[in-house]
Amino acid sequence: MTLVSGFATYAIIWWLTLFVVLPFGIVTQEEVGEIEEGSAPSAPVRPQIIRKVLITTAVSALIFGAVYWLLEHSGVGLDDLPFAPTFDEEY
Numbered sequence: 001m002t003l004v005s006g007f008a009t010y011a012i013i014w015w016l017t018l019f020v021v022l023p024f025g026i027v028t029q030e031e032v033g034e035i036e037e038g039s040a041p042s043a044p045v046r047p048q049i050i051r052k053v054l055i056t057t058a059v060s061a062l063i064f065g066a067v068y069w070l071l072e073h074s075g076v077g078l079d080d081l082p083f084a085p086t087f088d089e090e091y
Helices: 003-021 049-072
Strands: none
Touching: 003 049
């Protein structure tokens, strides 16, 4: 895995993990009963973005480490996926 493909893989894993982590621990203004004028009732009271970014970074690093190990050191590659298309045959 080259540096560029590793960075691209990590970035994809990071964004996917962020979208999984974002809803955790959200308390809406409607649940608290303090709806600010001009905002949606479903807006979070304290989104804790910095905490979620740090959690996302740590979890993404673990997932990327597993993917890197699987592709580079286990002997399993993308060619071993049974559903991956092959382009060897010409039509």
